Amino acid sequence: MASDDLLHQLEVYRARYAGWTIPPEVEQLELAMGRRRHKVATLEARVSELEAEITSLQSELVGIERGYEALISDAIDRLRTERHEGWSPMAVVGYRLWAIRDDGLYGARERWQSAAMVASCRRGGTDLPHSDGRCGRLGCGVYAVKDLQALLAGHTDPDSRGFVAGRVELSGKVVEHEHGYRAERAEVVSAVAVGAETVAVARTPDAVEALFQTTEEFMTTNGSPIQGPVWATLVTTLIERTTAWTSENRPA
Amino acid sequence: MDIGKQTRVIIVEKEPVAPRPVPEPQKEHQR
Numbered sequence A: 001m002a003s004d005d006l007l008h009q010l011e012v013y014r015a016r017y018a019g020w021t022i023p024p025e026v027e028q029l030e031l032a033m034g035r036r037r038h039k040v041a042t043l044e045a046r047v048s049e050l051e052a053e054i055t056s057l058q059s060e061l062v063g064i065e066r067g068y069e070a071l072i073s074d075a076i077d078r079l080r081t082e083r084h085e086g087w088s089p090m091a092v093v094g095y096r097l098w099a100i101r102d103d104g105l106y107g108a109r110e111r112w113q114s115a116a117m118v119a120s121c122r123r124g125g126t127d128l129p130h131s132d133g134r135c136g137r138l139g140c141g142v143y144a145v146k147d148l149q150a151l152l153a154g155h156t157d158p159d160s161r162g163f164v165a166g167r168v169e170l171s172g173k174v175v176e177h178e179h180g181y182r183a184e185r186a187e188v189v190s191a192v193a194v195g196a197e198t199v200a201v202a203r204t205p206d207a208v209e210a211l212f213q214t215t216e217e218f219m220t221t222n223g224s225p226i227q228g229p230v231w232a233t234l235v236t237t238l239i240e241r242t243t244a245w246t247s248e249n250r251p252a
Numbered sequence B: 001m002d003i004g005k006q007t008r009v010i011i012v013e014k015e016p017v018a019p020r021p022v023p024e025p026q027k028e029h030q031r
Helices: A004-016 A024-082 A148-155 A205-213 A215-222 A230-238
Strands: A086-088 A092-101 A104-106 A116-118 A142-145 A163-177 A180-194 A198-202 B006-012
Touching: A092 A148, A092 A180, A104 A205, A142 A148, A142 A163, A148 A163, A148 A230, A163 A230, A180 A205, A180 A215, A180 A230, A198 A205, A198 A215, A198 A230, A205 A215
Parallel strands: A086 B006
Antiparallel strands: A092 A104, A092 A142, A092 A163, A116 A180, A142 A180, A163 A180, A163 B006, A180 A198
16 A cells, blocks of 8 residues: 555645646556455455354354263263163172193183283274174173182082182173173182192282292192182182172162 | 173273382481
């Protein structure tokens, strides 16, 4: 834009010298400037309208997003209630058996190299163990049963040897079944190893870890001769009085 | 082991264990 000073001088000289013919290009350029200023003003008005519309839409979007999140949370809450999903700050307790072999302890599917195990699934995916039936009848997860005595009666007899019975704490996602659980994480907290002639008890985290990592050495160091029925020893050692705490039995 | 029909899901979120306090060294060791 031409400076105010220059425009002022133009007016002064128009008045000072009558008959001064201003070059026609000046008026042409004034017209060209005027047209463009008008276009700029029109576009600026449209930009203002668009900015106001954007602000309004953003405000509406915030409200819609809040409603969307509330709706999803509500739908998830209702689903949890319908499916009786529980929550607990304490581990779920279960029981398991392992077979004693030359190189360590074996569950039904694989060797346990330590006292802790994390679920995996051959189908991959997240939110293990799967609870939508995609794994078939025997779903993924670390298995444990609720009733130690039923487990012993079903898989051993009073004269069975070469196995370990353990109490496990299950955490993360735990899928409950009628007689047991499939868990995301399991940790053995106490165990009794029944060797060919000796029985060895592991009650502390270090002892349990030693049993799983160096089974033969642990049995040699801690084993004592089997006297009487081993089932009684297993049940007495592994079943402790506990207070279950889940969202279901929490007082209202 | 047959654990029967699936009944429900339980989410177990155990409290994290607080770190043990570190005992202050005895004066003799500070010499």
